[in-house]
Amino acid sequence: MERIYLDHAATSPLHPDVLEAMMPYLTEVFGNASSIHRTGRRARQALDEARAHIATELHVTPNTILFTSGGTEADNIALIGYAKANQHKGRHIITTQIEHHAVLHTCEQLEQEGFDVTYLPVDETGMISLDDFDQALRSDTILVSIMYGNNEVGTVQPISELGLKLKDHQAALHTDAIQAAGSLDLSIHQLHVDLLSVSAHKLNGPKGIGFLYVGEDITITPPFYGGEQERKRRAGTENIAGIIGLADSFVRASKEQIQKNEQYRTYKELFSAILKQEEIDFSINGHPSKSLPHILNISFPRVNVESMLVNLDLAGIEASSGSACTAGSIEPSHVLTAMFGEKNERAKTAIRYSFGIGNSEFEIETAARETAKIVKRYQKQQPFIV
Incomplete structure (x- = not known):
């Protein structure tokens, strides 16, 4: 794979x-x-x-x-x-x-x-x-x-x-x-x-x-x-x-900064566009304009982050969480907690995708569509309890 x-x-x-x-x-x-x-x-x-x-x-x-x-x-x-x-x-x-x-x-x-x-x-x-x-x-x-x-x-x-x-x-x-x-x-x-x-x-x-x-x-x-x-x-x-x-x-x-920044902004836009096209529920975390071009942090309502990361990994996609995952429990990231509060679902359902050398538009599109497929399964189930 x-x-x-x-x-x-x-x-x-x-x-x-x-x-x-x-x-x-x-x-x-x-x-x-x-x-x-x-x-x-x-x-x-x-x-x-x-x-x-x-x-x-x-x-x-x-x-x-x-x-x-x-x-x-x-x-x-x-x-x-x-x-x-x-x-x-x-x-x-x-x-x-x-x-x-x-x-x-x-x-x-x-x-x-x-x-x-x-x-x-x-x-x-x-x-x-x-x-x-x-x-x-x-x-x-x-x-x-x-x-x-x-x-x-x-x-x-x-x-x-x-x-x-x-x-x-x-x-x-x-x-x-x-x-x-x-x-x-x-x-x-x-x-x-x-x-x-x-x-x-x-x-x-x-x-x-x-x-x-x-x-x-x-x-x-x-x-x-x-x-x-x-x-x-x-x-x-x-x-x-x-x-x-x-x-x-x-x-x-x-x-290579200017060239890479332009490339990673394109990846961000492509990833987000595919999620919208797939009609899933998501929110992008971070400042809308004053943000590093290679980081895309997304919250998916009603999605269990730990299971999401496992499913992504099984599909060959390696991303990370805004949460510190430990055996049997997930504690929200201190960054997202500072932004949204401890009880806000958005702080508990975040996945971070970050781009770099070797990535291609084909990979970004593949990852976005696989993400959408997994998220759809979760969002059709019962509401995620925070």
Whole structure:
């Protein structure tokens, strides 16, 4: 059976050209970048060049790029590293209710350590209110962490506007751009952010590698201690092959952004058009216009999500849920709950389709028609009890 992979927001396949770029650093160029001999110097040169390539795409200097083990570590260093290094200025942090758990759970830990965290609500499109932000901002606020594009519903937040609001405030602005990378412009001078997280495996790069942009005047406390790598900000021998893959995938995604965005918007429209044609009941979640082009989150009334995903998988279609499914129970996604409320059926019947490399219009049409077929069976049965 041919499989149709529509879960690129969870992770993406490694691009063959990225693998090719990485291979020499998994074989002959195996040196430690801290070594002074030729093999070490070759590794150091590759490391420096990769850092410079990423910096060029962001329009920043190379020394602001801090390599990490992925998005979670980047988010952790941004929040914990900055909060601890700057707690003498205040202990208040602002975030949102719909952040990735890498941010939410980190904020919860900071609360345990005495920091005060404000979690901004969102409307039914997943958008924060700038008025709510203005009311939450205090003189002792030291950090604001708001994701650029949501990983579940795709809603894009007004990061640039927030950055301008904080221009004359002491608070630093961090954005989790892990899902937005490759879809949105991450130029730092346009976003006005101080910290920005990216992960390679969302960009057809390798797993286990990412980076954190750290502004020139930003001070962070190192997450752990050891050697003097990454300008003493993150100890540990550098993952050269992973860094090469990260840089290659990041630059490639940036160059292909316009073409891919247009293609994925076409997929979104095609999928929705087929569902309408099949006359099934559905609602699209997320902002109608300010949304990542590759994410399509849909609620199907009276449909059991767990069974739906199983049936899709049996049909060869791989998607995911806005809910965290566990054996025998389904808890609504915190994102959809923030948008619609705990008891709203829409929060409990959502499926996320996310597009990427290798997908075709034929695959999208096939997936949409198979989805419609499965949904029709459920919606003809008794009403789904929430």
